[in-house]
Structures are given as C-alpha cells and as structure tokens.
Amino acid sequence: MEFAVSCVSGVLSCFVLALAYVGSLYLWTSKFSRNHPSTIKRRFFSVLLVTLAAPPYVWLWANNTDKGYSLWEWLGIRTAGIGAAAVLPLVLTMILFLGPIVMVFYDGISSYFDLNLLKSEVSSSLWWRNYWVAPFTEEFVFRACMLPLLISCLGFSKAVFICPLFFGVAHIHHVIERLRFQGRVLSNPSYMCQRIFFLHCISVFQFCYTTVFGAYTAFLFLRTGHLVAPVICHSFCNLMGFPAFGEISSYGQPRSSIISIAFVAGLIAFIFLLFPMTSSSFFNNKVYAGFI
Template sequence: MVEDDDLTPNLMSNQMWSSNGEFVPPDGICWVSVLSCLLLACSYVGSLYVWRSDLPRDHPAVIKRRFTSVLIVSAVSPVFVWAWKMYTGVMPGPSLLALMGIRFEGLIPAIILPLLLTMVLFLGPLIQLAMDCPWGFMDGIRVTFDPWFWALCLSDMRWLRNQVVAPLTEELVFRACMLPMLVPCTSPSTAIFTCPLFFGVAHFHHVIELLRFRQGTVSGIFLAAVFQFSYTAVFGAYTAFIFIRTGHLVGPVLCHSFCNHMGFPALGMALEHPHRFTVLSCYLLGVLLFLLLLFPLTDPIFYSLPTPVCTLASVPSSLCIS
C-alpha cells in the first residue's frame, strides 16, 4: 500500500538565499505571520476576560487577576515565535531572544537614547508640568530618591499596571514577538505600520467595559475608542520604529511607561495657560527637535550592527543601516 503524501505545508523547501546573500522568504509566510500575530493579539486581549467579574477595570482585585492572565500570555508568547520559525523554516543567525530584543550588545544606549528622544517630544508638556508644579526642583529630586515614595507607587495596583505591567507585556507581545514574524514577509518599514494595527485594535476592548458600566453615551464611547485607536496606532508605530532601529526591547518598554505617565498632551490647558506663548513655543520646539533627532538617536551603530530583527528583512532597508 502506498503511503499518503504528507499534506503538511513544507515551507522549508521554499526557503533560499539569493546569489548576493539576501534572504528570500518562503512562500506563504505572510499568511502564517499575520495569522500568528492575530492569534497572539486575541490571546492577549482574551486573557483579560477569562475572569468573570462585575467590578470595573480599575478595581484592585480585577487588576491583580488580569496581571496573572497577561503575565502568563506574555511568558508563553515567545513560543509563538519559536513555532512560527519551526513551521516556516526561517532559521536566522541570531537567537530567539536576540530577535525579541533581549540582548546585551548596545544595552546602555538602548536604555538612555530612546527615552531621551521621547522626553524631547514631550518637552512642551514637561515644561508645562514644571511651571504648574508647586514643588521646587530640589523637592522633586528628594521625592525621586525617597524609598517611601517608590514603596507607595509599588503598592498602587493602577500605577503598577500603567507603568510596569502594561508597558512590559504589551511591548513584549506586540513588538518583540510580532515584528520578527512580520519583517520577513514585508519589509521593516511596512512592518512598522502593520504591527500597530494589531496593537490599536486590541485597545478596542475598552469599549466593552465602558458600555457595560455605562460610562458615557454610546456615540461618545465610540468616538473615544476611535481616538484611542488612532493614538495607540501612532504610538505603536513609533515604538516599532525604535525596536527595529535599536534591536532592543528595553527602549520601547521605557518609552511606553513614560508615555503612560504623561498621557496625551493637554493642548487645551496649554492654550489657556498664563504663560501660553512660552508653553506653546516649547511644544513646537519639542516636535522640531524630535524630528531632527529621530534618526540620529536611533542610529543602529549605537546598538551593534546589524540589529537582529533586520537580518530577517528580505530586501535591504534604510531603517537598518547607519
């Protein structure tokens, strides 16, 4: 009896390298990559709702349960990338952890420069906060180094969610795991704008809770959701850009935490500020400096060339070179 042909897709046989050494992605890899990213996004969002509760999302009990869920999904998320590698036959030189931005080369610049760049963008809001803060500069320094202040922060479930758990798990899942799967089938530049779509759509789940607890009108809730999708998609593109340029996870995580702390710039308050001209000038200066420093401060030469995820690109990209 003749054995049946193996019907399992064998993408490994289609993988090859061109004569000039460039990586040629296997046939069908894009479908596998997109479906893998979609499954990963659904797993992350779905984990938030495995616990049945009538309490709002900011209740400490709800936050603790969701910590458990997303941390489990985040711990399992590298398995998605590993399974994707095995199924598609993509065997890059860098290790799995390096592809996900967990490496030591260029670590110090990756901690400092992307965060500095993000703070430059928020120059206006930072100046506005400094003007309105009742504390003096030295008071702020003392509070920053006060262990009791940090103990209070760490005991606040909402602070832990917004500043630690959400930035770490979301960047791990939506950047470190998704970008290595998307880059081979598109390009680094296309992946930067594709990856945030999963991230933005994932935030639509807030609509469910707002409608459930009737926190506003239906039209108002959906308008807020559209705005949040737009904002998170743009932010996701920015952190994806940082991840590809630096090849590190730590930069996007720190930038995410900082942006969660700052929130969306209060332009309305800036327009009504007593020192409106100074504040608005700082807003404009911050944006201009950000655009000028965007590529210099993320130059891959600071982070050890080539960045691991760039080795998966099927065609050379200007994002991956110094």
C-alpha cells in the same frame, strides 16, 4: 535561527497573539471595573501567562538552523548595546514631549517627587499596571513577538505600520467595559445613546492614538534591536499621558507662549533627531540591521 514566514501566515500568527492577549483579560468574571485592584491582580496573572507562552509560539514559526540569531536576540533580549537602548530612545521621546514637560515644570515639579505620594502610588496595583506590567507585556507581545513574524515578508516600513494595527485594535475592547459599567447607572434612553456615541468616539481616538504610538515603538524596536527601548518609552508615555493641548491657554502670558514654542520646538527637534539618535551602530543591532 531565521524567519521566513509568508505574509498571510505572519498576519494570522500575529492575530492569534493579539487575540490571546486580549482574551486573557476576560478569563475572569468580575463585577468590578478594570481599575479595581482585584481585577488588576487577576489580569496580571493571565497576561503574564500569555507573555510566557508567546516565545515558544514564535519559535514554532522559525527555521531552526545553525545560521542566523537566537530566539532571544530576535525578541530584543540581549546585553550588547543595552545601555544606549535604555537612554537614547527615552531622551528622544522626552524631546518630543518638551511641551508637556514645560507644563509639568510650571505646575510645580516638586509635586512629582513627593515621597509620601510616591510611596502610596508604588504600593498600588494601578501603578504597577500602568508603568511596569502593561508596558512590558504589551511591548513584548505586540512588538518583540510580532515583528519577527512580519518583517521577513513585509520589510521595515510596512512592518512598522502593520504591526501596531493589532495593538490599536486590541485597545478597542475598553469600550465594552465602559458601556458595561456605565449602562448600569444610565436609565434615560436618550442620554444613554449620547453616552454610547461619546464612548465610541473615545474608542476611535484611542485606536488612532495607540496605533501611532505603536508604530513609534515598533520603529524603536527595529532600529535598536532591543526590547528595553520601547518598554521604557512606553512607561514614560503612560506617565505623561496624552498632551493637554487644551490647557495651554490657561497658563496665561508669557507662559502659554513659552509652552506653545516648546511644543513646536520639541516636534521639530524630534523629527530631525529621529534617525540619528536611533542609528543601529549605537546599539550593536545586527539582528535587524539588514531590514533597516
């Protein structure tokens, strides 16, 4: 199986996938917010249906010949090199998050291993969404299923930066829910306008952040040829959240200086290790080796 999709067809097919994923979230009418257990459980069902339908959809665009690789290999689901794909990209991402990890250490790492707290979190639908369902379904649909449709005409560099735009735009829908639920309790028109402007700023920031993050996980997928690499890193980034740069000064000296150094050192080390730690030779990546 091989892919030889035109750029127009590739972009349109990815748009359909993104529309199907986001649209599935709104199949259900609910008076509750996106974080309510009933909303989360319903959305689990709908996004899993889209995830199951995505591979046959991608298969329709393939040249089904005896040459090339299987559909599952194109989608990054294979065993060769999976151990390295599960570990090396995660270590690389942890290096990038060296500053936040030092902050966690100063906050008291024992709080992150509280068994009672962990049990309560694991039993919640919010935990399953943030660390399992969302990372897997988003990386599968927005990376594993889209990149094979784009890379044959765009090449490695362009595909890495075009593909995450669908991911970034797909997160803008969050502003709709914020406005819908906050609009019920905001009666002052002036204050309402301020809140709308603020929420739009949040959405723009979220678009930029998710697009950059999507470019990174697209890079990991193509370099490793494994779905597990971006999924694990996605889950880890959801756990860490966006780095709290504004809180560095609150730790006092010398901790704030140590944290600042950790941020800079982590970024520098990440830049130098980005390509060496994602070499295709570690992951037996033959599927996308010709593109990178």
